[in-house]
Every structure is written in C-alpha cells, then in structure tokens.
Amino acid sequence: MCAPIVESAPAKINLALHVTGRREDGYHLLDSLVAFAGIGDRVTLVPGPMSLKIDGPFGAGLGNDCTNLCWKAAELAGVGASAGVSIALQKNLPVASGIGGGSADAAAVLRGLARMGYDVPEGVECLGADIPVCLLSRPARMQGIGDVLTPLHHFPAISAVLVNPGISLSTPEVFRALTSRDNAPLGPVPHFAGIADLIAWLRQTRNDLEPVARSLQPHIARVIEALENSGAGFARMSGSGATCFGLYANETQARNAAEILARNGWWAVATELVPAASGR
C-alpha cells in the first residue's frame, strides 16, 4: 500500500490587482501582485477508485463529485474511474471569498498527482484563471487572464491577517459590474527588502475590483476600516472579495489584531506571507 501524498493548498492573496482590458471571450486582462499565505486547505491523495471526501470548517455545502475543482483537476490530469485516486480535502478556507481556495485545491491535486507519476496537463487555466499561479504557489506577478506568470525572486516574509465577514461574492458578478476595464497596468515590481518597501509600493497600486465589491457588499468597507484600526500598516481586499488582508510589522501584532477582529464574529486568522526563498 502506497503512503498517502499530502499537499498544502495555500490561500492566494492579490496584494494589488489592476484590470487592464477585456478579451473578446469576456475574460479580463489582469496585472496582479500575488502572494501566498502560510494557511490554506490540505489535500491527501491515495491511489484507488476515484472518490472525494471533504471535512474541515468550510466543507459543508461543497459537492464531493465532479462539480468539485479537486475532481475536475484529477479528470484533467487523466485519472480514470477505476485506476484513479481517492482524495481527502480538508477545507479550511472560506468558499468564493477572493483567496482562490478552489483553485488552490485543484493545483494541490495536480501537484500531488505529479508526485504519483501523472503529467501536469496543459491548459489548466480552463478550470480557473487562478490555477496557474496556485500551481506555482510562490510570490509572482500575474498577467494575461492569470496565465502569464513572472515569479518574484525577492519577497520577504510578512505578517498578515486575513478577514472574511462571512460573505461570499460571485467572481463573475463582480467582473460584470465593473464600469472601467481599461486601466493602467502595475508599474515595475521592485525588490522588496521588507514591509516598509512593500507598503510604499502598494500605496501606488489598486485593487480595481474593490470599489465594485464594496458597492455590492458594504460590509467590506467596515472590514478594511477595522483592519486599519487594528494596527495594520496597509489593508485591502483580495481578488473579487470579500476576504480582506492587513499587513503588520510583526507576528505578535498580527496575532493580537486577529483576536480582536474575530470578536466581530468574522473569520480572522493571523498568518505569514510566504517569502520567495521559502523551501515549501
């Protein structure tokens, strides 16, 4: 019997997200600085008949069948019904929340299957625009519709807090509600020596989806304000929302902030943005 293969599926954070155009097929062109958190979902793979078992705090309501991105990823990699793979998903990240949980899960399945001898299939972005960057799971500039990646060679470990007020937002709905789609791209991404450099650069950037998401879900403004009041040097929404992040000078400040923010009944976790040099 083979030992189970365990892969982490880290939360994706869009530190900056500019929408720079729209393709004829309706997909938007993006320019985003993406980092990954120390927390995430976890998938465990064992050779066997194709199956998916889900547990964890956000597992309820997710299909454990071919509607699940874990299952779709396994099918795309050529896993068959009989000589397949049994997947266990521990769902720790809120669903449809702008931190790419489903894409991270699919990418983790593909990484795990690669360890079992399967090839990583071409065109993984057909399952989700965030899957290429989640396969990389390292700090990167993400362009195109999510398929053009430039890994960052210098990115420091940064203490952060992720907050979701218990709201899920539909990514297509947020893109549809945009009023401005031809925005300026990000400037050149410098070498960030530490949090001060990163914050100074982020202040010149935007999340172009945030104004739209705020208008659809006014709670988001409250979350950002609460992050700022909790000592974050910088706070913004990730992706199409509604999860927001705050950046802190150190781990103690982040932990204290998460404890205070959780008192609102929100999902609030202290974590670290994984540095470029991580051996993960």
Ligand SMILES: C[C@@](CO)(OP(=O)(O)O)[C@H](O)COP(=O)(O)OP(=O)(O)OC[C@H]1O[C@@H](n2ccc(N)nc2=O)[C@H](O)[C@@H]1O
């Ligand atoms: C906005 C981002 C930013 O990283 O993150 P999330 O908010 O999902 O975490 C991603 O581009 C989301 O990626 P993902 O969630 O994989 O999206 P997909 O399933 O491919 O697309 C869902 C829908 O979003 C819209 N979409 C997505 C990506 C893109 N570049 N342009 C789009 O217009 C399309 O309407 C598409 O039908």
Ligand SMILES: Nc1ncnc2c1ncn2[C@@H]1O[C@H](COP(=O)(O)OP(=O)(O)O)[C@@H](O)[C@H]1O
């Ligand atoms: N394993 C999975 N985890 C989360 N969502 C999934 C999964 N499989 C399918 N989905 C579907 O994908 C959609 C996007 O989920 P998710 O990746 O969490 O969003 P986001 O990228 O905004 O964080 C959800 O509506 C959900 O129903």
